Amino acid sequence: xxxxxxxxxxxxxxxxxxxxxxxxxxxxxxxxxxxxxxxxxxxxxxxxxxxxxxxxxxxxxxxxxxxxxxxxxxxxxxxxxxxxxxxxxxxxxxxxxxxxxxxxxxxxxxxxxxxxxxxxxxxxxxxxxxxxxxxxxxxxxxxxxxxxxxxxxxxxxxxxxxxxxxxxxxxxxxxxxxxxxxxxxxxxxxxxxxxxxxxxxxxxxxxxxxxxxxxxxxxxxxxxxxxxxxxxxxxxxxxxxxxxxxxxxxxxxxxxxxxxxxxxxxxxxxxxxxxxxxxxxxxxxxxxxxxxxxxxxxxxxxxxxxxxxxxxxx
Amino acid sequence: xxxxxxxxxxxxxxxxxxxxxxxxxxxxxxxxxxxxxxxxxxxxxxxxxxxxxxxxxxxxxxxxxxxxxxxxxxxxxxxxxxxxxxxxxxxxxxxxxxxxxxxxxxxxxxxxxxxxxxxxxxxxxxxxxxxxxxxxxxxxxxxxxxxxxxxxxxxxxxxxxxxxxxxxxxxxxxxxxxxxxxxxxxxxxxxxxxxxxxxxxxxxxxxxxxxxxxxxxxxxxxxxxxxxxxxxxxxxxxxxxxxxxxxxxxxxxxxxxxxxxxxxxxxxxxxxxxxx
Amino acid sequence: xxxxxxxxxxxxxxxxxxxxxxxxxxxxxxxxxxxxxxxxxxxxxxxxxxxxxxxxxxxxxxxxxxxxxxxxxxxxxxxxxxxxxxxxxxxxxxxxxxxxxxxxxxxxxxxxxxxxxxxxxxxxxxxxxxxxxxxxxxxxxxxxxxxxxxxxxxxxxxxxxxxxxxxxxxxxxxxxxxxxxxxxxxxxxxxxxxxxxxxxxxxxxxxxxxxxxxxxxxxxxxxxxxxxxxxxxxxxx
Numbered sequence: 001x002x003x004x005x006x007x008x009x010x011x012x013x014x015x016x017x018x019x020x021x022x023x024x025x026x027x028x029x030x031x032x033x034x035x036x037x038x039x040x041x042x043x044x045x046x047x048x049x050x051x052x053x054x055x056x057x058x059x060x061x062x063x064x065x066x067x068x069x070x071x072x073x074x075x076x077x078x079x080x081x082x083x084x085x086x087x088x089x090x091x092x093x094x095x096x097x098x099x100x101x102x103x104x105x106x107x108x109x110x111x112x113x114x115x116x117x118x119x120x121x122x123x124x125x126x127x128x129x130x131x132x133x134x135x136x137x138x139x140x141x142x143x144x145x146x147x148x149x150x151x152x153x154x155x156x157x158x159x160x161x162x163x164x165x166x167x168x169x170x171x172x173x174x175x176x177x178x179x180x181x182x183x184x185x186x187x188x189x190x191x192x193x194x195x196x197x198x199x200x201x202x203x204x205x206x207x208x209x210x211x212x213x214x215x216x217x218x219x220x221x222x223x224x225x226x227x228x229x230x231x232x233x234x235x236x237x238x239x240x241x242x243x244x245x246x247x248x249x250x251x252x253x254x255x256x257x258x259x260x261x262x263x264x265x266x267x268x269x270x271x272x273x274x275x276x277x278x279x280x281x282x283x284x285x286x287x288x289x290x291x292x293x294x295x296x297x298x299x300x301x302x303x304x305x306x307x308x309x310x311x312x313x314x
Numbered sequence: 315x316x317x318x319x320x321x322x323x324x325x326x327x328x329x330x331x332x333x334x335x336x337x338x339x340x341x342x343x344x345x346x347x348x349x350x351x352x353x354x355x356x357x358x359x360x361x362x363x364x365x366x367x368x369x370x371x372x373x374x375x376x377x378x379x380x381x382x383x384x385x386x387x388x389x390x391x392x393x394x395x396x397x398x399x400x401x402x403x404x405x406x407x408x409x410x411x412x413x414x415x416x417x418x419x420x421x422x423x424x425x426x427x428x429x430x431x432x433x434x435x436x437x438x439x440x441x442x443x444x445x446x447x448x449x450x451x452x453x454x455x456x457x458x459x460x461x462x463x464x465x466x467x468x469x470x471x472x473x474x475x476x477x478x479x480x481x482x483x484x485x486x487x488x489x490x491x492x493x494x495x496x497x498x499x500x501x502x503x504x505x506x507x508x509x510x511x512x513x514x515x516x517x518x519x520x521x522x523x524x525x526x527x528x529x530x531x532x533x534x535x536x537x538x539x540x541x542x543x544x545x546x547x548x549x550x551x552x553x554x555x556x557x558x559x560x561x562x563x564x565x566x567x568x569x570x571x572x573x574x575x576x577x578x579x580x581x582x583x584x585x586x587x588x589x590x
Numbered sequence: 591x592x593x594x595x596x597x598x599x600x601x602x603x604x605x606x607x608x609x610x611x612x613x614x615x616x617x618x619x620x621x622x623x624x625x626x627x628x629x630x631x632x633x634x635x636x637x638x639x640x641x642x643x644x645x646x647x648x649x650x651x652x653x654x655x656x657x658x659x660x661x662x663x664x665x666x667x668x669x670x671x672x673x674x675x676x677x678x679x680x681x682x683x684x685x686x687x688x689x690x691x692x693x694x695x696x697x698x699x700x701x702x703x704x705x706x707x708x709x710x711x712x713x714x715x716x717x718x719x720x721x722x723x724x725x726x727x728x729x730x731x732x733x734x735x736x737x738x739x740x741x742x743x744x745x746x747x748x749x750x751x752x753x754x755x756x757x758x759x760x761x762x763x764x765x766x767x768x769x770x771x772x773x774x775x776x777x778x779x780x781x782x783x784x785x786x787x788x789x790x791x792x793x794x795x796x797x798x799x800x801x802x803x804x805x806x807x808x809x810x811x812x813x814x815x816x817x818x819x820x821x822x823x824x825x826x827x
Contacts, residue, residue: 056397103579110336111578113400114529118575121526125568182695182702189681189692196679199641200742201667201696244404251401279416287408291388294401 004180007314011176014259015169022161031157032273034164036265038226039249041171043261045093045218046246051255052179053211054191056109058243059100059116060219062123065238067093067220069127069134072233075146077133082149086224093220094213101212105205117240124238139234147228160229167225168262171218176258178214179314187211188256219246241283248286251293254302258314263301321451321509322524323531323546324458325502329495330532337496338403340503341525342410343381347373347504348511348520349414373508374501381500382493407521414518450509458502530574593652594619594776595640595671595746600649602639603800609635611800613649617746620773624787625780627797628820633780634676636797637748640778641673642666654745667696670745674735674752676780682724686715689723689734693741709741713767729760736767740775747771748778753786765790788812796820 018037022030042064049055070092074080080088104115127134134140144155152159178184189197190207198204227233236242245268246261253264271289275282297304326340350373384406392398503524531546595617602610609632617623625633638644640651642663651659658666667673681689690706699705710716713733718726723734732752739747749768753761761783768777768790781787787794787808794811796803804814811817 056400103575106579109397110400113397114336114533115575115578118571118578122568122571122575125565125571129565129568182691185688185692185695188684192681192683193679195643196675196681197692198664199643199667199673199675200693200738201664203662203664247401282412283408284412284416287405287410287412290405291402291409292405294392294398294405295388298398 007176007180011172011258014262015165015172018165018168022158022165027157030161032269033266034161034229035226036269037164037168037262038222038229039245039269040262040265041168041225042219042222043246043249043253043265044171044175044258045215045222047250047255047257047261048175048178048187048218049212049215050247051250051257051260052184052191053187053208055208055212055215056113056247057104057116057212057215058113058240058247059104059118059120059123060215060246061238061240061242062100062116062120063093063097063216063219064223064226064242065123065127065235066096066216067223068227068233068237069223070220071224072140072142072227073134075142076140076233082146082154082228086221086228089224089227090217090221093223094217097216097219098209098213100216101209105208105212117243120238120240120243124235124240127235127238134235135233137235139232139236142227142231142233144231147231154229155231163229164225167221171221172258172262175218176314179258183210244286244290248290248293250300251298252289252300254300254304254306257300257302257306260300260302267301321454321506322503323528324455325499325506326528327532328458328502329499336400336403337499338400338525339384339406339410340403340499340528341521341523342407342414343377343500343521344503344507344524345414345518345521346377346380346410347507349518350376350504351508351511370505370508374504377504378497378501382497385493385496386489411518411521451506454502454505458498526571530570533574533578593617594654595778596652597640598650598652600636600639600646600651602635602644602647608800610639613797613800613802615795615802615805617776617778618793619776621792622768622772622777622779622790624791624794625778625797626782626784626787626794627803631797632800633797634750635800637673637750637778637780641671641748643673667742667744670743671748672739672742672744672746673748674739674750676750676754678728678731678735680723680731680734680738682722684723685719686710686721686723686726686734687719690737690741693738697741697743699741699743705741709737712740712770713737714763729756732756733764736764740771744775746776746778748780750780751782752779753781753783761786 018033021033025033042060045063046057046060049057049060067089071085071089074085074088075082100116100119104112104119107115128136131137144153147154149163154160154163179187186197186202186207189200190202190204190211194204197207223237226237249261249264249268251264252267253262254260268286268289271285272282275285293300299307322340322344325343326337329337329340351370354372388402388406392402506524507520593616595615597613597615600610600613600615601608611632613632613636615636625636627633635644639646642658642661642665646659649659650657653666653669653671656669658669661669681692684692687706690709691702694702694705694709697705706719707716710718713736715730715733715737718730723731726734732755736749736752739749753764756764765786768779771777779787779791791808793806794808795805796811796814796817798820803820804811804817806814
C-alpha cells in the first residue's frame with residue numbers, strides 16, 4: 001500500500017470508528033463526543049494557522065464567536081432557516097478572519113499575538129456592549145423549532161451526533177487534502193523559513209492571509225454548529241479562554257498533524273470534565289497542562305509519535 | 315491609579331526589555347501581591363499601619379521569589395523561545411489564578427488601609443491615602459530608575475538587555491540576571507497591588523484588568539522603553555478616568571483595545587521604543 | 591549580446607555607511623559574471639538590491655528592459671531572478687524532495703515529480719529525495735540550494751559565495767555545473783576564490799567601498815593596477 005493510500009485509509013478508519021462509537025457509548029459520553037468533534041473542527045482551524053503556518057494567534061475566539069452569532073442572530077431576530085444561518089456562520093468566520101488578517105498580518109510573532117488578542121477582546125466587549133441585540137453576557141437560547149433541518153430535530157441525540165460527525169469528517173478530510181496539497185507545503189515552508197520562501201517566489205502576506213482565512217472558516221463553521229447543535233449562543237465563547245482552548249487542544253494532540261486536534265480535544269475535554277468533578281478551579285488543570293506540555297512534549301501526542309517513527313503521518 | 319498602573323507596567327516592560335519575553339501571567343503576580351498582603355495583615359497581630367507596612371515589604375519578596383522560581387524551573391528550560399514562553403506564561407496564569415481561588419476563595423476581601431486621613435481642600439476633598447499611593451509609587455519608581463542607572467547590578471541588567479550573547483561572553487551569569495529581572499518585575503507588580511489594595515479589594519480575578527492595561531501601556535509606550543512606559547501609563551491612567559466620564563466603561567475599553575491593536579500594526583515601536 | 595539586467599546609479603546606504611554608491615552595472619544574457627571585491631565592499635548588499643531583499647534608495651534596476659526597482663522580492667523571483675543564500679538556507683526539517691518541490695511548484699512545473707528529479711539530477715543529488723535536508727553534509731546542502739535555484743527555471747541565477755566551505759573536488763564539480771547552465775541561464779556570482787573566478791567568469795566587476803572599481807574580462811581585471819592594489823595584493827610598477 002503506498003503512503004498516500006495508507007494515510008487515507010487511516011483517516012477514513014477514524015471516521016468509521018467515530019460513527020460506530022455512538023452505538024457503543026452511553027448517551028452522556030456520546031453527546032460529549034459530539035461536542036468534542038465540533039470543538040475539534042475549531043481546533044483544526046486553529047491548527048491550520050498555528051500548527052502548519054506558524055501563526056500564533058490569541059484571537060480565534062473572535063472567529064468562533066463570529067460564526068456562532070452570525071448563525072444565531074438571524075435565527076433569533078430575523079427568523080431565518082437553520083441551513084442559511086449555518087452557511088452565514090461559516091462565511092462570517094472567514095470574513096472576520098480576513099479582516100483581522102489584513103491588519104494583524106502586518107506584524108509578526110509576539111506583536112501578532114497581541115494584536116489578535118486585542119481584536120478578540122474588542123469583539124468580546126462589543127458583544128457585551130450591544131447587549132440588547134446580542135443578549136450580552138447571558139447569551140440566548142435557540143428555539144427548539146429552529147433546530148430542525150429537513151425534518152430532523154437536531155436537538156435529539158442521534159441526529160445531533162451524526163451532524164457533528166458529518167461536520168468533523170468533512171472538515172477533517174478537507175484538512176487532509178489541504179496539507180498534502182502544494183499549498184500545504186507552502187504553508188509549512190512559510191513557517192519554517194519565511195525569508196527563504198519569499199526568495200522562492202511566495203508572497204508571505206498572501207500565504208498567511210489565505211491560511212488565516214481558511215482557519216477562520218473552520219472556526220466559524222464550528223461556532224455556528226456548536227450554537228445550533230447545543231442550542232445556546234453566549235458571549236463566553238468570545239472570551240480569551242476560548243482562544244486558548246484550541247491552542248491547548250492542538251498542543252496536546254500534536255500541532256501540525258491532521259488528527260491531532262481531535263485527539264487533543266478529546267483528552268482535554270475529559271481532563272477538564274474530571275477535574276471539574278473535584279474542584280471549581282479546573283482552569284488550574286488547563287494551566288498546568290499548558291506548562292507541562294510546552295516543557296516536555298511541545299509536539300503533542302501525535303507529533304511526538306510522528307517524530308519517533310510514524311513519519312508518514314500528515 | 316495611574317501611578318499604580320505605571321508601577322505594574324514598568325515591571326512588565328522590564329521583563330520584556332531585558333529578557334525579550336512577554337509575561338502573560340504578570341497580572342497574576344499583581345493579584346498575588348494583593349492576596350499575600352491580605353494574608354499578612356490578617357494574620358499578623360499588628361496595628362493596621364504596621365501590618366500594612368510589613369505587607370509592603372513581604373509581598374514583593376514572596377512574589378518575587380515565586381517568580382524567580384518560575385523562571386528557573388520553566389522559562390529557562392524553554393530557552394526563552396518567545397512563542398513557547400507565551401504559552402507557558404498563559405499556563406502559569408491559570409495555575410496562579412486557580413491556586414489563589416483554591417486557597418484564598420472566590421470572594422473579594424478588603425485589606426485595612428494603614429491610615430485614614432482626608433485632606434480637605436477648599437474645592438475637593440481627596441483621600442490622603444491616594445496621595446500617599448502616588449508618592450509611594452513615585453518613590454519606588456525612582457528607586458528602580460536609580461538602581462538601573464546607578465548601580466552595578468542595574469548596569470548588568472541593561473547590558474544583558476542590549477546583547478545577551480555578549481553579556482554572557484563577558485562572564486555575566488545571564489541565567490541569574492534573568493531570574494532576578496523576572497523577580498523584580500513581579501515584585502514591582504506585587505508592590506503596586508499592595509499599594510492599591512486598601513482602596514480596592516483583594517480578589518482572585520483582579521489580575522485581569524491590570525494585565526490588559528499594562529499591555530496597553532507597554533505597547534503604546536514602546537516595548538522595552540521604560541521612559542515610554544511611564545509616559546504612556548500617565549496618559550492612559552488619566553485618560554481612562556476622563557473617558558469613563560463621557561462614555562460607558564465598556565465602550566471605553568473597546569476603544570482602548572482597538573487603539574492598542576492599531577498602534578502595534580501601524581507604529582510598532584510605540585511612542586518611544588526601539589523596534590523590538 | 592543583449593543586456594539582461596542593468597542598474598543605473600544604484601544607491602543604498604545604512605546611516606553613514608554607503609554600502610552601494612552610484613553603481614552602474616550590466617549583466618549580459620548568457621554570461622557568467624563574477625562580482626569580486628574586499629570584504630565590506632558592498633557585494634552582498636548590491637545583490638540583495640537586485641534580488642529585492644533590500645529596498646533601493648535611489649537609482650533603477652532593469653530586467654530585460656523592464657523597470658523592477660520597486661517590485662517586491664517574491665515578484666522578482668516570479669520574473670526570473672533566483673538567489674541562493676550566502677549562508678545556506680534550505681529547510682532542514684523538510685525532505686530534499688520537498689525543498690526542491692517548493693521551488694519547482696513556484697515556477698509552475700506540472701507534473702511536479704519529473705521537474706524535481708531533473709533539478710536534483712543536474713546537481714548530482716539523485717537518490718536523496720527522502721532524506722531530511724538538515725541531515726545532509728554541508729557540501730550537499732550547498733548543492734541542494736543550487737538545485738532549488740535551478741528548479742525555479744530562472745533567467746538570472748545569483749550565487750552568493752557558492753564555493754565557500756566546499757572541498758577541492760566539490761569545487762571542480764561545481765565549476766562544471768555552472769558551465770552547463772549557460773547560455774540558457776545567466777549566472778551572477780559573488781566569489782572570493784580567485785581561481786574559480788578567473789576560471790569561470792566571462793566578465794568580472796570589482797566593487798570597492800560600494801563603488802565599481804573596474805569591469806571587464808578576466809585578463810583586463812588581472813592587469814588593472816587599481817584592482818591589484820585594492821584586492822589582489824599590490825602591483826609592480
